[in-house]
Amino acid sequence: MSRPSLRIAAAGVVLLLGAGGLSACGANDAQTGGDSGDGAESPVIALLLPESKTTRYEAFDRPLFEAKVGELCAECEIVYYNADQDEAKQSQQLDTAISEGAGVIVLDPVNGAGAGGMVQSAHDAGAEVIAYDRLIKEADYYMSFDNETVGTMQAEALVEAMGDKGSILMLNGAPSDPNAAQFKAGAHSVLDESGVKILEEYDNPDWSPENAQTFVTDMLSKYDADEINGVYAANDGQAGGVVAALTGGGVAADALPPITGQDAELAAIQRILAGEQSMTIYKPIPIEAETAAEVAVALANGDEVGETSETGITQSDYEGVTSYIFEPIVVTKDNVADTVIADGFYSADDICTGEYAQACEAAGIS
Secondary structure (H helix, E strand, C coil): CCCCCEECCCCCCCCCCCCCCECCCCCCCCCEEEECCCCCEEEEEEEEECCCCCCHHHHHHHHHHHHHHHHHCCCCEEEEEECCCCHHHHHHHHHHHHHCCCCEEEECCCCHHHCHHHHHHHHHCCCEEEEECCCCCCCCEEEEECHHHHHHHHHHHHHHHHCCCEEEEEEECCCCCHHHHHHHHHHHHHHCCCCEEEEEEEECCCCCHHHHHHHHHHHHCCCCHHHCCEEEECCHHHHHHHHHHHHHCCCCHHHCCCECCCCCCHHHHHHHHHCCCCCEEECCHHHHHHHHHHHHHHHHCCCCECCECCCCCECEEECCEEEEEECCEEECHHHCHHHHHCCCCCCHHHHCCHHHHHHHHHCCCC
16 A cells, blocks of 8 residues: 655755756656645655565665755655565556656666566656666666675675685575676676585575575575585575574574675674674665755756766766666675764664674674
8 A cells, every 4th residue: 555645844955956967868847746835836756665675775765865855855745655575566656656746756666677667657647767776777867886796795705705615505686676686697707706606596586584594494404504605695684584594403603604695784784793694785875865865856846967966976877877876885893883883874872782782892892
């Protein structure tokens, strides 16, 4: 069921546009929504996110995006939807957003390759589309992290932790997610040239930790635990499922093999400090969400979109789409304080709770 529209009321800040600003690609006349109070209609921006099993969307992407829109455009209205990994549901949500007057749609698609029809529906209604986090080739703008580099970084960290030898399980993301294919390609570019052997590989259809746990539990009935010398998990949710399966299968928490991750989830940072997960990829979501908000507000107000965003990212061309591409960061036990804590993504108090207090102290985090 779609969520009710959220009216954003905050102190407005004039959107500063780069002196070298470029006009919006594929610009359409933006639609407007409700009455702003002076007879003019308020710009309506729709945010459509794909699922909630990955904690980042509800915990970070949505509130950060909404806060930035509120800062830049006090009169703008946001309508928000989460598709719960249901492609048909997301298509219906987009139609509802259009009917509610959305002139700009920020869309993180359940299925990027199949989202062209949704973009066409938006364009037919006079709305513009920002592809958020996952590429849609038909979109007006795209913003994400360098996803193939993410997979490369994960695999390099795993190979290094394993000493370039041994056998692994490989857990990828959903086949319907174009980012998952890029993570996988980046990882294989390293793994296939290394001395590491892939015992089994699994494409998790919905990225769920439960599926990851079931897969690894099944693998423990096929292989001895000491044959699994490492695990490539494409994200932190799956890494958590891997840890649950291995410890549930009798592997001691302090004897777990190297396990990768992505998204810098709080539970993953805690596992890293406790030695249960070797690394994660931190993608500073504020820069992505705030750049999306900046571009969305400019489009909604009919302004030019700056060639360089307020966050300092310059436009580039990615597969024919005007894009803002951000750099990921590897997080290990050694740099938790210098990355997610230094950026204010988490505080030490968030991380160093209960059983993790001692691990924080050992890592010099207080």
